[in-house]
Amino acid sequence: MRIELDPTGTDAPWWVTVLAVVLAFALVGLLILLTGKDPGAVYAKMVVGAFGTSFGLTETLVKAIPLMLCGLGVSLAYRIQVWNIGAEGQFLVGAIAATAVTIYLPGLPGWLALPTMVAAGLAAGGVWGLFTALPKVLFNVNELIISLMLNYVAILGLNYVVFGPWRDPKGMNFPGTPPFTDAQSLPLFGDTRLHFGLILALVAVVLVAVFVRSTRWGYELRLIGANPEAARHAGINLNRHIVTVMLLSGGLAGVAGMAEVSGVAHKLMYGISPGYGYTAIIVAWIARLNPWGIVVSSVLFGGLIAGGYSVQSMGLPSSISSLLQGAVLFFLIAGSILGKVRVRWT
């Protein structure tokens, strides 16, 4: 048996993605079985917890919002093979910057507070993205490592402000800022916890989809993605694209951070992100970097996180959802090769 590269190879068929998810659940189910639990019951509980009740469904969508924005951000970077894994840090600095607006400009009127906060999140995330892009462009530094190191810097920065200067004096030593006012909080849909960040995320999806599809900028991005060398010879300035894409990529994650503090937590607090920035990598990858696909995959993975919390009552750690995420990515890349090779029996 020989495995050969198929020169006419294309993307793997859609069912490979489904198969990857199924196999990942099967593998993790085996692990659950090894720890003496019934995987069927665990998965049933997860599905009900994520999609079965209106509360669960809302939680799923609430968690899909940051995933959608961060996933959209990293997908732009991956499109031109810039490996931004710093969405987590960009998310956090966005959250910190939005909170800074509430701390230092508390009196802003309602119509101005939220736009200022969104702008602050966008700008902070974008600058954090630039910290990754500039060393890459100027000194050819590996962006993977820089963006990841910056995640740790951002987490320590968050811990500093919530344990230190911004801690709520009336918060009974809880590491968090004072709660936001109504003017500083994103409106909610009715009585649910679902907030208007969903609109922000969907608008971002539409904008990215349109821009990538129908502008010169988007065309150049697609060209770089398909063949960077050809793009360079065609006179496309690769470095300029890396900088703008990382600005946008970080900015979108920053807006996600703003939406999380303003729409869900209504304050900045310790551990504000359960790893949204890392899950977003898989969200983008499973959607094959397609903006519309990211809408679907972020809801799925939002459900995975919400479902992960719901199985804690069965004595399982919520890390089961990160385990599933890693397994999905494994099977996905193993499967993605199916479209590019053919097996020849000799």
Add this chain to the structure above:
Amino acid sequence: MDLIAQLLTAAIAAGTPLLFATLGGILIERCGIIQLGTEGLMLMGAVTAAMTFLATGNLLVTVLAVLLITGFLGVLHAFLTVTLRANQIVSGLALTLFGGGLSAYLGKAITGMPLPGAVPKLNLGWLDPVPVAGAVLGHLDVFTWGSVVVVVVMSLYFYRTSWGLHLRAVGDSPATADVMGIRVQAFRYGCVIIGSMLIGLGGANLLLVFSPTWIEGMTAGRGWIAVALIIFARWNPLYALGAAYLFGFLDTLGFRLQLAGSPVPSYFLKMIPYLITIGVLILVGWRTKHKLSGSPLALGVPYIREQRF
């Protein structure tokens, strides 16, 4: 004298997990495969070590278990990148995410349990009269000496044996190596598996010696720092020794400044290793802008016999 000895001891203690992980990464990348699963492999090494040692209390069994588990994960990475020729970057990321999740899942029950005195020290009493060296080298544990042995063996292997030459050929020009009759895929499998085991030992060392309690995500980015150290060490095992100890020193620097009553909040002191990593990478990038970085030439390129692409 005492202070110097203390600092050196701390640098070696904190640097040894990094050294193992960097050496493993160098071995893997020398054969042309990008290795970004270091963080996940270290976490799996650490949790395996914690669970096995708590269950058996036997260091040898613990080390064997770590080698087995991380070696298996290495097979996985090799299968994806060498046989299936999947994207090496994404495969490494998947390994990191999967290792992080699995270690958290498995280690839930033993979180916070202390593991005292797991690793015996090699006491060299005759060194004691020598200043500094006596205090620093006289009472190191077997893991630390083991990592130094790996440095020596790997250096000799890379630069003084024909097999090492073959390995470097596989990493620089697999097509040429193939024509010379070198089995490219076999070399790559071997390097990825053994390298993954070394990285796993780094995680085990971190847990058994440096901070003997399992906590979820306890590597705190050390795996990624080790990836950066590969570049800093120019893919050379001997340079890796110096680089790892330098970073071990920086790692403990923040803690020491805090003890000394520094007015800077501890959160900023804890940023030091991450910021220095970024600084070092920028420095290396700036210096090698118009030169070769020492990177294997075929790094990241899957090899397919008789195919140009």
